[in-house]
Amino acid sequence: MKQTSKTNWKTTLFIIGALTPAMLVSLGLVVYPMINQIIRSFKDPKEGTFTFDNYVYLFTNKISSRAIWYTVEISVLTVLLTISISYLLAMYLRFSNSKISKSIGNMYLLPRFIPSLVAVYAMKQIISDSGFLNRVSLLFDENSALYNFKPGMLYNTKGILFMNCWFNIPFATMIIVAALAGISESVVESAQDVGAGKALIFFKIILPLSYKDVLIAATFVFMSNISSFTTPYLIGASQRKMLGVYLREQFGRGKYEIAAATSVIIFILCSISAVVYLYTNMKEQAWEEN
Amino acid sequence: MDDTIKLSVINMTKLYGNGDGVKNVDLDVHTGELVTLLGPSGCGKTTILRTIGGFIDLTDGDITIDGKSIITLPPEKRPTSMVFQSYNLWPHMTVHDNLEFGLKLRKIPKETREQKIAEGLRLVKMSGFEKKYPGQMSGGQQQRIAIARSLILEPEVLLLDEPFSALDAKIRMEMREELRKIQTDLNITVIFVTHDQEEAMMLSDRIVVMSKGHIEQQGTPRQIYDNPVSRFVAGFIGEMNFLDDGDGKQIAVRPEHIAVTKGTGGILDGTVRTVMMLGHYLEMTLDTEKGLVKVYITSDQANQFEKGDHVTLNFDHTYSYNKE
Numbered sequence: 001m002k003q004t005s006k007t008n009w010k011t012t013l014f015i016i017g018a019l020t021p022a023m024l025v026s027l028g029l030v031v032y033p034m035i036n037q038i039i040r041s042f043k044d045p046k047e048g049t050f051t052f053d054n055y056v057y058l059f060t061n062k063i064s065s066r067a068i069w070y071t072v073e074i075s076v077l078t079v080l081l082t083i084s085i086s087y088l089l090a091m092y093l094r095f096s097n098s099k100i101s102k103s104i105g106n107m108y109l110l111p112r113f114i115p116s117l118v119a120v121y122a123m124k125q126i127i128s129d130s131g132f133l134n135r136v137s138l139l140f141d142e143n144s145a146l147y148n149f150k151p152g153m154l155y156n157t158k159g160i161l162f163m164n165c166w167f168n169i170p171f172a173t174m175i176i177v178a179a180l181a182g183i184s185e186s187v188v189e190s191a192q193d194v195g196a197g198k199a200l201i202f203f204k205i206i207l208p209l210s211y212k213d214v215l216i217a218a219t220f221v222f223m224s225n226i227s228s229f230t231t232p233y234l235i236g237a238s239q240r241k242m243l244g245v246y247l248r249e250q251f252g253r254g255k256y257e258i259a260a261a262t263s264v265i266i267f268i269l270c271s272i273s274a275v276v277y278l279y280t281n282m283k284e285q286a287w288e289e290n
Numbered sequence: 291m292d293d294t295i296k297l298s299v300i301n302m303t304k305l306y307g308n309g310d311g312v313k314n315v316d317l318d319v320h321t322g323e324l325v326t327l328l329g330p331s332g333c334g335k336t337t338i339l340r341t342i343g344g345f346i347d348l349t350d351g352d353i354t355i356d357g358k359s360i361i362t363l364p365p366e367k368r369p370t371s372m373v374f375q376s377y378n379l380w381p382h383m384t385v386h387d388n389l390e391f392g393l394k395l396r397k398i399p400k401e402t403r404e405q406k407i408a409e410g411l412r413l414v415k416m417s418g419f420e421k422k423y424p425g426q427m428s429g430g431q432q433q434r435i436a437i438a439r440s441l442i443l444e445p446e447v448l449l450l451d452e453p454f455s456a457l458d459a460k461i462r463m464e465m466r467e468e469l470r471k472i473q474t475d476l477n478i479t480v481i482f483v484t485h486d487q488e489e490a491m492m493l494s495d496r497i498v499v500m501s502k503g504h505i506e507q508q509g510t511p512r513q514i515y516d517n518p519v520s521r522f523v524a525g526f527i528g529e530m531n532f533l534d535d536g537d538g539k540q541i542a543v544r545p546e547h548i549a550v551t552k553g554t555g556g557i558l559d560g561t562v563r564t565v566m567m568l569g570h571y572l573e574m575t576l577d578t579e580k581g582l583v584k585v586y587i588t589s590d591q592a593n594q595f596e597k598g599d600h601v602t603l604n605f606d607h608t609y610s611y612n613k614e
Contacts, residue, residue: 184377186374186375186376186377186378187377187378187379187380187381189345189365189372189374190372190374190378190379190380190439191391192345192365192366193343193365193366193370193371193440194366194371194391194395194439194440194443195366195367195392195395195396195443196366196391196395197366200395204380204391205380208382209381209382287381287382287383287384287423287424287425288425
């Protein structure tokens with residue numbers, strides 16, 4: 001008995017020893033900076049005393065409060081746009097056997113492999129008011145409605161949303177395609193067989209069998225857009241900023257406490273969708289229990 | 291079964307992009323008849339079934355039910371119902387909801403719906419499973435529900451696409467018997483697709499043997515077993531020994547049509563290679579100058595033979611085919 005407990009004790013020590021480096025790394029690189037930021041966000045920059053002022057400032061100052069709501073607005077709109085387009089695209093990829101569908105199926109992930117900075121600059125070349133589209137339109141007759149076409153998509157909400165879709169549609173489509181691939185052909189065909197038309201098959205069969213993955217895709221898209229920086233920094237408007245850009249600005253000005261409070265707000269917004277993600281993932285439908 | 295023709299497939303052709311498909315198929319199915327489309331994979335049997343169900347468009351020809359063409363109707367408008375090989379049921383709906391879905395679409399009042407669901411479950415011996423989800427049932431149980439789901443819609447023709455092939459041998463056997471019973475009790479018209487000749491023999495009023503996109507032979511199980519019209523049918527239905535007869539001809543003889551005696555002097559001599567117990571009879575394989583020959587013997591006879599014995603064979607009944 002004594003022998004066993006001695007071995008157990010040794011094993012425990014070994015496990016602790018083996019895990020310590022990993023623990024230290026995550027404590028040092030994740031937990032410590034997070035706590036540090038949270039503490040800092042409650043500090044008065046001059047006195048170093050505890051205060052809510054940084055948060056009060058963020059929610060009352062015109063520019064920063066606008067940034068918070070603008071970020072939420074952009075993220076929600078991005079999720080709605082991305083998910084609707086991705087769902088349609090995924091349905092097309094799953095249920096069409098045409099050559100076009102197959103070639104889109106081979107290509108749709110390509111944008112994931114292009115670094116975001118490169119992608120945004122490249123897109124700027126195309127959609128700017130003196131960019132590629134505009135140059136092409138100059139080839140038309142001067143009286144044509146298409147002549148001197150200016151997309152008007154840079155430095156405003158449209159541009160950010162467009163770019164966000166560009167980044168997020170491949171990812172969301174990939175998740176939804178995988179979910180739809182799990183719905184077997186005979187499940188759809190037998191619904192058709194008993195008399196269901198296309199709309200009914202979608203709402204009664206396909207949507208209930210895939211909505212969970214759609215929600216998961218939505219939470220990921222939401223999270224990555226709450227803290228996005230590259231796109232709003234390069235093609236966003238200067239008078240309406242997203243939180244990522246605002247955070248960098250405060251940091252650049254040495255307002256570390258405001259910056260810390262901003263990052264806590266970003267963190268909280270992300271947590272909301274993390275909760276949705278965990279909830280949908282953990283909630284088993286009755287039919288999934290065996 | 292009566293003499294009226296329920297379903298007609300008239301000169302049907304369906305060609306796929308790669309040239310595969312079925313060509314010039316003609317088939318009449320009588321009311322209350324159970325017809326099996328039998329053949330190896332790729333012979334076109336499923337293509338015919340799915341064309342009748344409306345899941346595949348035909349290239350040429352016509353399909354009629356009660357004399358009316360159905361080829362322009364989408365699957366949801368056809369008076370047919372199909373049971374697929376597997377994963378038929380909607381996994382997110384209970385058994386009850388699976389059965390109710392089609393009835394609701396037909397705007398059948400709630401009370402009648404419930405009666406029909408109860409009746410359907412009783413037919414397939416699944417009463418009491420209303421609240422279960424497909425994932426909570428075995429493969430056999432799921433297929434019973436799938437059959438009930440089709441039956442309660444009272445289709446003019448019930449289409450079954452290898453519905454039992456994913457099930458265990460024992461369950462498969464039970465399901466065949468039950469299907470046959472339900473089919474005769476309700477006098478429903480059924481087209482059954484299978485690659486299993488034993489299943490086809492057990493179930494069918496009539497078997498349609500298919501090969502490479504055309505019908506090789508059709509007839510009752512007895513007719514097909516006793517008089518296979520081609521080398522292909524002879525090889526596909528039941529056990530058959532093929533012995534070269536020169537001039538590109540082959541003699542075919544069923545194992546039960548061979549008499550074995552010790553010694554020499556018969557049509558063909560051989561030595562015993564194996565004796566295998568198959569239940570109430572035994573299968574013996576013999577080495578002969580024309581290759582391996584399989585014979586069936588009774589257990590009484592079995593005591594006379596041992597591995598290595600020299601024996602001679604006489605044939606009661608033979609067929610002759612051109613070598614393929």
